[in-house]
Amino acid sequence: MDAIELLIHDHRRFEALYDAYERSRPTATDMEKRALVDRMIEGLTAHAFIEETIFYPAARQAVPQTTDHILESVEEHHVAAWLLSELRDLEPEDEKFDAKVAVLIEQMRHHQEEEEQDWFPEVRAAMGAHRLDELGQRMQAARDEAPADPLGVPSARS
Ligand SMILES: [Fe+2]
Numbered sequence: 001m002d003a004i005e006l007l008i009h010d011h012r013r014f015e016a017l018y019d020a021y022e023r024s025r026p027t028a029t030d031m032e033k034r035a036l037v038d039r040m041i042e043g044l045t046a047h048a049f050i051e052e053t054i055f056y057p058a059a060r061q062a063v064p065q066t067t068d069h070i071l072e073s074v075e076e077h078h079v080a081a082w083l084l085s086e087l088r089d090l091e092p093e094d095e096k097f098d099a100k101v102a103v104l105i106e107q108m109r110h111h112q113e114e115e116e117q118d119w120f121p122e123v124r125a126a127m128g129a130h131r132l133d134e135l136g137q138r139m140q141a142a143r144d145e146a147p148a149d150p151l152g153v154p155s156a157r158s
């Protein structure tokens with residue numbers, strides 16, 4: 001998979017988790033909620049990490065006009081990282097849990113849609129297939145270095 005295919009493939013996986021959470025929310029046990037949210041924390045943290053450390057800088061260099069979109073995307077990651085970190089430490093029986101998950105899902109759907117519609121196409125057009133393949137391979141390998149802690153993603157502290 002090239003870099004953009006890899007990121008969009010991740011987005012689809014996350015959407016399946018968001019849908020599963022929303023569908024099961026009325027009847028899910030605390031353990032089921034915990035399991036779904038833990039998968040979101042792990043997946044979204046690694047995804048944000050490879051975007052911030054590899055894809056965003058490469059995209060910004062290839063298409064300087066994407067800079068504003070990328071800066072906004074990083075701020076959205078920042079907010080998501082703190083929400084994920086709070087969710088990691090919150091028990092599903094806490095009355096705030098569902099509300100925090102709902103806000104996370106709403107924000108991430110918006111974020112993913114903006115990436116895919118507003119600026120990934122320009123990056124694809126500007127980078128050749130070879131460069132996108134090479135970035136995809138680096139990003140796949142970098143998943144192993146991703147932090148488990150959402151606050152370990154660079155945007156969390158910036
Ligand atoms: Fe992102």
Ligand SMILES: [Fe+2]
Nearest residue numbers: 007051112115
């Ligand atoms: Fe993304």
